Amino acid sequence: MFKREREMESTGEGEGYLPLFETKEAKGQNAYRLFSLSRFVGIIMVWVYRITYTPVELEQRWAWIFLFLAELWFGLYWVVTQSNRWNSVCRYTFKDRLSNRFEDKLPGVDIFVCTADPTIEPPMMVINTVLSVMAYNYPTEKLSVYLSDDGGSDLTFYALLEASHFAKHWIPFCKKFNIEPRSPAAYFSTKADPLLVDSNALSSIKKLYDEMEYRIETATKLGRIPEDIRIKHKGFSEWDSVSSPRDHQTILQVLIDRRNPSAVDIEGGSMPTLVYLAREKRPNHPHNFKAGAMNALIRVSSKISNEKIILNIDCDMYSNNSDTVRDSLCFFMDERKGHEIAFVQFPQCFINITKNDIYGGSLTVITKVDLPGLDGYGGPLYIGTGCFHNRETLCGRKYSKEYKFDYREIVEDKVQESMTELEETTKILADCTFEKGTQWGKEMGLKYGCPVEDVITGLSIHCRGWKSVYCNPTRKGFLGVAPVTLAQTLVQHKRWAEGNFQLLLSKFGPFSCGLGRIKLGHQLAYCVYGLWAPNCLATLYYNVVPPLYLLKGISLFPMKLYEEMEHRIETTSKLGRIPEDIRIKHTGFSEWDSVSSPRDHQTILQVLIGRRNPSAVDIDGVPLPTLVYLARAKRPSHPHNFKAGATPFVVTIHV
Ligand SMILES: O=c1ccn([C@@H]2O[C@H](COP(=O)(O)OP(=O)(O)O[C@H]3O[C@H](CO)[C@@H](O)[C@H](O)[C@H]3O)[C@@H](O)[C@H]2O)c(=O)[nH]1
Ligand SMILES: [Mn+2]
Secondary structure: OHHHHHHHHHHOOOOOOOOOEEEEEOOOHHHHHHHHHHHHHHHHHHHHHHHHOOOOOHHHHHHHHHHHHHHHHHHHHHHHHHHHOOOOEEEEEOHHHHHHHHHHHOOOEEEEEEEOOOOOOOHHHHHHHHHHHHOOOOOHHHEEEEEEEOOOOHHHHHHHHHHHHHHHHHHHHHHHHOOOOOOHHHHHHOOOOOOOOOHHHHHHHHHHHHHHHHHHHHHHHHOOOOHHHHOOOHHHHHHHHOOEOOEEOOEEEEEEOOOOOOOEOOOOOEOOEEEEEEOOEOOOOOOOHHHHHHHHHHHHHHHHOOOOEEEEEEOOOEEOOOOHHHHHHHHHOOOOOHHHEEEEEOOOEEOOOOOOOOOOOOOHHHHHHHHHHHHOOOOOOOOOOOEEEEHHHHOOOOOOOOOOOOOOOOOOOOOOOOHHHHHHHHHHHHOOOOOOOOOEOOOEOOOOOOOOHHHHHHHHHHHOOOEEEEOOOOOOOEEEOOOOOHHHHHHHHHHHHHHHHHHHHOOOOOOOOOOOOOOHHHHHHHHHHHOHHHHHHHHHHHHHHHHHHHHOOOOOOOOOHHHHHHHHHHHHHHHOOOOHHHHOOOHHHHHHHHOOEOOEEOOEEEEEEOOOOOOOEOOOOOEOOOEEEEEOOEOOOOOOOHHHHHHHHHHHHOO
């Protein structure tokens, strides 16, 4: 049985085809749809209530009308959000099948790590991220790790240099004891399983790490690289001509060249290529932030390793699951569906969420609800980190049914030049004038000019016909650092809200570029984020105006029956007359047209409930008593005899 399965798998296609991943409808989807429908009915009832009970008094009327508009907006926005809840899916990968079919033909992967500021993003954190991805459970000689340093900092470079040495111990240690997670700092802070990890090996690797940390921290505190370290690597001399982080030439240093026979770890195993890049920056050239850095990396890596798959992560997101590369390949390499997939997005998960998460930094709704929902309509957003891309689709290729990617590695030596030569010839690709007159930032690579360069880039990939998938295995792929202060949170959310709103209105938005190219559900799902910003208007109104009215004793929300009645009567009493819309509801009011004063009027007799009338029943169908209003006639010239004069009349009537 097992053998047959293997044989079929080796073909990959044909009748016995076993997919590399499976897609299931999210649990409880039908129950959710039912709930959603009932909620929609509720929303309509709120709207109906608002329209039916619009108050007449001007003072309340406008507040009420705007409250209705806010509720109308919330209701419609809620309808839009249903797009990424209605059709949620979950994906499961079969890594054993991948390995059975492709273990010796696995493709190479280029891994991009972005950092921008050595003070906000300390070099120790950056290299922990780098080390975690260098130690993936994947053929090491097929990995190339690139660090883009927009801070142009020699401290970061130094830390990476240290990491390149430490990796020679770290990678074999990880593989030997099969540990998780593979970021040293994160691993040392968890309790190692003494049954799995040899305690001597553990203490010696911990010692190496502590020493490295000490050297890096000392240099960081010093603020510069000590002379004895500077002379150890030619790379440091580049900083002689760096005048500031915003004004320097391209610095490109290949720290490990995996083709070099001496690039082996302490046990003789192969090493991944490791590259440091600080692209050129000049004060009068726009650098386009992370998008600019990513595009420089795409070009530079195309000369050095040029792998078909690119993983990009932020420097504060270490790999928490060493099988992530294999998970993503289960999508790309699936024989039937793989050729439609442009990128595989993992969720952003965080290690530093505070107990009550008061600023919502964990992004739970996005990662647990929205992204699986988007996946049902054509794919999740590209959220800038923890994402595997197909290099060609990221560089602008359009989808076509006929074109199929072949990810299987063809063994050929792609690069012939020596690394020093290569550094020289490749450098110019990261110069700031290089993109002039090219499609970079427009049709190629990440798009420029939008604060959410990731979302706009992902959308344009979807508009070119590609799908994406959301992969969220139980063991999280990446763990990062979320903003924890109010100020950081506000800055981040303002950028997201602003960026997505700008995208919605731009010609690259879901309803302009996406029109006719992506599904309606997908368009609406993108809209959820595009409408974050305008949502604030309705929210502000809803939060500010009703409390202000409450201060004046006026409630703009439904009250209970008695309170409502009381409210109507009290307002009418205060008004001193019956408002027109109430007058027209009962003929009785017309009697007062001929009343000149309380002491001078005709008899007014109104039977409000007549018990002989079959319709005079309460809400349970029980008959009601007769209810009569009487104002006996009064004329100034006639004595009215007070209460004694009033009573006989009632007795006469009550037959
Ligand atoms: O000029 C720059 C600015 C930033 N970065 C890097 O970009 C990443 C994200 O920047 P950060 O300031 O941390 O922004 P966040 O708000 O945390 O980023 C979130 O939102 C961004 C925009 O939507 C996405 O790109 C990110 O992946 C996502 O984590 C970090 O690694 C930075 O080092 C650069 O490389 N160059
Ligand atoms: Mn960040």
